[in-house]
Amino acid sequence: MGKYIIRRLWQSVIVILGVTVLAFVTLHLAGDPTYLYVSERAGQEEIEATRQKLGFDRPLPEQYFKFLGGMLQGDLGTSLRARQPALGLILERLPATIELTLFSMLLATLIAIPIGILAALRRGTPLDGGVMLFAMIGQSIPGFWLGIMLILFVGLGLRWLPISGHVPFLQPLFAGDFGTAFGSLPESIRHLILPAVTVGVFSLSRNARLVRSSMLEVLSLEYITTARSKGLREGTIVMRHAFRNALFPLVTILGLEFGFLLSGVVVAETVFSWPGVGRLVFNAINQRDIPLVQAAVVVFSFIFVGLNLLVDIVYAYLDPRIRLS
Amino acid sequence: MATHMDNVNTSAAAAVIRLEETRPNEMSILKRARLSMLKARWPLVALVLLLIILFLAVFGPAIAPRDPNRQDLILRLLPPMSTDRTGEITYVLGTDGMGRDLLSRVIYGTRISIAVGFVAVAVGGILGTTLGMLAGYFGGPLDDIIMRLADIQLAFPFILLTIMMLVVLGPGVANLVLVLGISQWVTYARIARGQTMAQREREYVEAARCLGTPRGRIIFRQILPNILAPIIVIASFNVASVILAEASLSFLGLGVPPTIPTWGGILAESRDQLLGGYWWLAVYPGLAIMLTVLSLNILGDWLRDFLDPRLRGRE
DSSP, X not given: OHHHHHHHHHHHHHXXXXXXXXHHHHHHTTSOTHHHHSOTTOOHHHHHHHXXXXXXXXXXXXXXXXXXXXXXXXXXXXXXXXXXXXXXXXHHHHHHHHHHHHHHHHHHHHHHHXXXXXXXXXXXXXXXXXXXXXXXXXXXXXXXXXXXXXXXXXXXXXXXXXXSOOOOSHHHHHTTOHHHHHHTHHHHHHHHHHHHHHHHHHHHHHHHHHHHHHHHHHHTXXXXXXXXXXXXXXXXXXXIIIHHHHTHHHHHHHHHHHHHHHHHHHHHHHHTTOOSHHHHHHHHHHTTOHHHHHHHHHHHHHHHHHHHHHHHHHHHHXXXXXXXX | OHHHHHHHHHHHHHHHHHHHTTOOOSSOHHHHHHHHHHHHOHHHHHHHXXXXXXXXXXXXXXXXXXXXXXXXXXXXXXXTTEEOTTSOOEETTOBOTTSOBHHHHHHHHHHHHHXXXXXXXXXXXXXXXXXHHHHHHHOHHHHHHHHHHHHHHHTSOHHHHHHHHHHHHOSOHHHHHHHHHHTTHHHHHHHHHHHHHHHHTSXXXXXXXXXXXXXXXXXXXXXXXXXXXXXXXXXHXXXXXXXXXXXHHHHTTOSSXXXXXXXXXXXXXXXXXXXXXXXXXXXXXXXXXXXXXHHHHHHHHHHHHHHOGGGTTTO
């Protein structure tokens, strides 16, 4: 196990280095990045001064190592507009984004598992067909459009749920203010539902199909036939024997899932004016605040790689075949 | 958003491969395809829909009733089926905040989505298949380098890097196609590599080698046709996910410049009008995206089932 963890950690370090190289190279893709930092009317002298101040006149490898060194000390650059450290701006908004991502993931998993199992058990019936059609549409609908439709019809039309705004839960929770956190929890959830559906609909649909297909596969295996011939109740077979093994494929993608949902929050947060990192990135895009976008890419990648590492370790712990291969 | 679907596609394609060799060959493939499609019904509907969409993409300018960029502020925000002052011109889908005809804009948007979808997939598919085949055929350090690059790309949400690249490069069709194409290569590379490794050991390849056939010829003329089926299946899903990605990026203002009507762009503009209740601006372009992507997904599903009957109804 120890050896596996070390190997996997090493791989993560390489990936993180790869990400930093890519993020660094991207900044230089369009030529001298100095021009991003000065106004269009800037004179030659000002451009030259800025270039020197920011170190863009240094050789590229030197710039990269400076970037990497800064990163190790928690310096991800400075936002051009806010003139504040980019990392601080991101961390400030991260709780709202994590709330949204986690809640979407919860929706995508908790709804997908029962309907996937139900569809598998009722294979070939109209119920199965309905679930599959729903899942197919769910995988084809642009998330941000679904968001707009929910705002139009559920929010503005039926007036069931709020279409914007955010009631913090994680922030007071981490601050130790449990009264506020749990007192306003129902309100937090009400505000979360529409954005979370928007973010999670693709995953929900994909997971439902995945659970259904892996359930069908497991149910056709011989040990299930054995269980049946032992005279076990169908409920026991499904829940105790089939279900656990059928969930394995879903567990593997949960780590990827979080990162995938994170990348979906940019559009969803924009649509619902959700005060998270996604909207920060959207505003940064519009203001061409590239250092801030770059910092967000690095932070999201860190989270993504870290979660993958965690999932792989848990998975290897559960399934010895993986760590031994 | 694209890379995620690819993971599912990869396993589906792997299953396609397994049955490739045992499939019965009594009927011609086209005849079997036709029969299978008639039996399944939904794929047929999807195919017809997709053909209509392709037709609109190609002949859009001839079909669109009005110039999609012609503004007329007197005619702004007309609901669907409104007529203008003279009562002669009907705005079937209404007009937008600048009085432009929504139907014409949606029809013109078809071109961009379809073009970006197919070209980006072609870029990613060709790049990935070539690299994957080279890695699989030659093995060794080349294989290591290509596959490590693929691992790195798979290991973090590439859409974020796509966003960053587009911010730096600036919006534009060419940049969009390039960036989306590059973001897709890994899936193809992985499949092509595995397939090539399996084919490399087959007798026909050995025979070609003994005859002194140049390696490039063996790879692209002998092996390639034998590994195309799973790649085509992946590509069909991939066009769908790239169209979704293009719409999201255009919605964020990163895709195609706003002077060219795109589905994502029209949706982005509709956001400002949302609170006014001008629903048609948001409903129709979104429906267009959904129907296109849905038909591609249904067809992709059918194609996969068709190439591997054992998987039918499974996924």
